[in-house]
Amino acid sequence: MSSSAAPQPSPQLFFQTINAYQQTEALKAAIELEVFTAIGEGNTTAAEIATRCKAAERGTRVLCDFLCIMGFLTKDGNRYSNTPDSAMFLDKRSPAYLGGATEFIAAETLTNNFKNFAEVVRNGGSLDTDGGTVSPDNPIWVKFARAMAPMMALPAMLLAKLVDPAADRQLNILDIAAGHGLYGIEFAKKNSQASVVALDWPNVLEVAKENARTAGVSDRYSTIAGSAFDVDYGSGYDLVLLTNFLHHFDPPTNEVLLRNVHAALAEGGRAITLEFIPNDDRITPPEGAAFSVTMLGSTPGGDAYTFRELEQMLANAGFSRSELHQLPPSIQRVVISQK
Amino acid sequence: MSSSAAPQPSPQLFFQTINAYQQTEALKAAIELEVFTAIGEGNTTAAEIATRCKAAERGTRVLCDFLCIMGFLTKDGNRYSNTPDSAMFLDKRSPAYLGGATEFIAAETLTNNFKNFAEVVRNGGSLDTDGGTVSPDNPIWVKFARAMAPMMALPAMLLAKLVDPAADRQLNILDIAAGHGLYGIEFAKKNSQASVVALDWPNVLEVAKENARTAGVSDRYSTIAGSAFDVDYGSGYDLVLLTNFLHHFDPPTNEVLLRNVHAALAEGGRAITLEFIPNDDRITPPEGAAFSVTMLGSTPGGDAYTFRELEQMLANAGFSRSELHQLPPSIQRVVISQK
Numbered sequence: 216m217s218s219s220a221a222p223q224p225s226p227q228l229f230f231q232t233i234n235a236y237q238q239t240e241a242l243k244a245a246i247e248l249e250v251f252t253a254i255g256e257g258n259t260t261a262a263e264i265a266t267r268c269k270a271a272e273r274g275t276r277v278l279c280d281f282l283c284i285m286g287f288l289t290k291d292g293n294r295y296s297n298t299p300d301s302a303m304f305l306d307k308r309s310p311a312y313l314g315g316a317t318e319f320i321a322a323e324t325l326t327n328n329f330k331n332f333a334e335v336v337r338n339g340g341s342l343d344t345d346g347g348t349v350s351p352d353n354p355i356w357v358k359f360a361r362a363m364a365p366m367m368a369l370p371a372m373l374l375a376k377l378v379d380p381a382a383d384r385q386l387n388i389l390d391i392a393a394g395h396g397l398y399g400i401e402f403a404k405k406n407s408q409a410s411v412v413a414l415d416w417p418n419v420l421e422v423a424k425e426n427a428r429t430a431g432v433s434d435r436y437s438t439i440a441g442s443a444f445d446v447d448y449g450s451g452y453d454l455v456l457l458t459n460f461l462h463h464f465d466p467p468t469n470e471v472l473l474r475n476v477h478a479a480l481a482e483g484g485r486a487i488t489l490e491f492i493p494n495d496d497r498i499t500p501p502e503g504a505a506f507s508v509t510m511l512g513s514t515p516g517g518d519a520y521t522f523r524e525l526e527q528m529l530a531n532a533g534f535s536r537s538e539l540h541q542l543p544p545s546i547q548r549v550v551i552s553q554k
Numbered sequence: 555m556s557s558s559a560a561p562q563p564s565p566q567l568f569f570q571t572i573n574a575y576q577q578t579e580a581l582k583a584a585i586e587l588e589v590f591t592a593i594g595e596g597n598t599t600a601a602e603i604a605t606r607c608k609a610a611e612r613g614t615r616v617l618c619d620f621l622c623i624m625g626f627l628t629k630d631g632n633r634y635s636n637t638p639d640s641a642m643f644l645d646k647r648s649p650a651y652l653g654g655a656t657e658f659i660a661a662e663t664l665t666n667n668f669k670n671f672a673e674v675v676r677n678g679g680s681l682d683t684d685g686g687t688v689s690p691d692n693p694i695w696v697k698f699a700r701a702m703a704p705m706m707a708l709p710a711m712l713l714a715k716l717v718d719p720a721a722d723r724q725l726n727i728l729d730i731a732a733g734h735g736l737y738g739i740e741f742a743k744k745n746s747q748a749s750v751v752a753l754d755w756p757n758v759l760e761v762a763k764e765n766a767r768t769a770g771v772s773d774r775y776s777t778i779a780g781s782a783f784d785v786d787y788g789s790g791y792d793l794v795l796l797t798n799f800l801h802h803f804d805p806p807t808n809e810v811l812l813r814n815v816h817a818a819l820a821e822g823g824r825a826i827t828l829e830f831i832p833n834d835d836r837i838t839p840p841e842g843a844a845f846s847v848t849m850l851g852s853t854p855g856g857d858a859y860t861f862r863e864l865e866q867m868l869a870n871a872g873f874s875r876s877e878l879h880q881l882p883p884s885i886q887r888v889v890i891s892q893k
Contacts, residue, residue: 222644304563336607497619
């Protein structure tokens, strides 16, 4: 009878995973058709949702059942409801709506990297000979800046609170690869003595400047257009922000950049690195650790670095001390490094 | 303090799902590179696996970590191991190896159906104007017959045991859309008085005949080439097998077919329907219920039918009584219907 303790081998995970792409496509379709918004508005049967979404009832019913199976909806009899998460993040009428992020995360520029993934693994990095997503002036970053901003509002608030809790002194901030600019802007919103220099490609900086205007901090917001590896940063900064940037490059490349960051900081200044940072085992926490796959597919040498690896790069660049911080409920983590 | 009981809303499921396609591509890559076989052979570090799989170490390390996160491998220090399921189903040297099934399940003919899934939902079925996978003589079914046979060995054994437990009397069997033929062949292997007529497209029947030869039952194996909707079945059958066939068509189409099945059976004969059969809620069990999405994408009118729906079609076609049976550990179920 002892064999009853060992679970029978099952091909379940194989099937589920080989069909996992259907989950991505079904979620994209539901966002595009505004299924979550339709349900939030009170359309709850497949027939009602189909009418509101201008789709066939058969298609809508099958899609909504699949959304239940995946955990985005619940079903009672023939009536569907949004889960609290779907109501918050996927109903267009919610201020925390994230559906637009699919414009970046699910853009073909990114997903095409996975079409011949065996070859990517053989090659050890992106097959895109132009350098993947980190090629100069890649228009994907304008898309990023626009699509991902809603997702960044919360971590930006958490980061400013962690790094500048008192918000009562002058802070000169350099925001490298600012993108939407929200990380730097949040410091300026919280602290009237903070001023921000945002660095990014010229087309991306237009988005950041727009967001600075909306936040009412334009008078303390200036920009440097160009590559973070080429331009002159200036000097005397109290903070240099490196948010979701180092994961695109290999360690030697990052060390070159970090030496320039070190030089641009005033005495006592700090480099602030926000990243997906897996534990040393590289497989936990799962969400952060899995990000290394996105980097393998889309960059020549990037990775989701462990804290030890980041600490080493920062030490090699001259930083005296680095500390790891959590940023709950965000799954990203922060390294604060002292000049 | 009551709010602490309610979990904080999280975009976790959204991110996980929007990136789920990476799981499919990573698993396909691991099978193509023979990662599970390499580990089974004793290559356990990223460097050893990379050498064996002729891939970059960086790519191999990131892929193997992702396979750990997904549950296909375990990791101890820097050494990877196959899970019992991976060793059984994904190591090429295992007799139960299923990796070849990706040739069908992950074939572009199928996956392309999901590329514009919002439009499929609007349309209420496959956008393929030739009729999707059920178009006449579609070569996908030869691929199916070859790739899926290893997966069918177990359910075929379970089905023969359920339907013909004594295996001690004459059985004339019609196997409709026989594919690899394994379901009919298993009856013939178990019962020396069973003879099988297999019906399918001519190119597919070549695979079934090959399998009948291998099983040593060729002398009791004959074929009818053509469409199950057009050919003359003959008559006097004790069993008609409908394995994974009805899900491709809408109920009226199935009823036409089932009337022909009813007419071809001898008095007291039985129709045996093996299917993904969700419960009436259409969302449990999840694996069977999710199959409706594959049918929405790849057929004009197919579905994963509930037992009630199948029972109704069978009753409309003249069957006096249908009974639902489980087939553990298979996730498929069986309906046995009496003429």
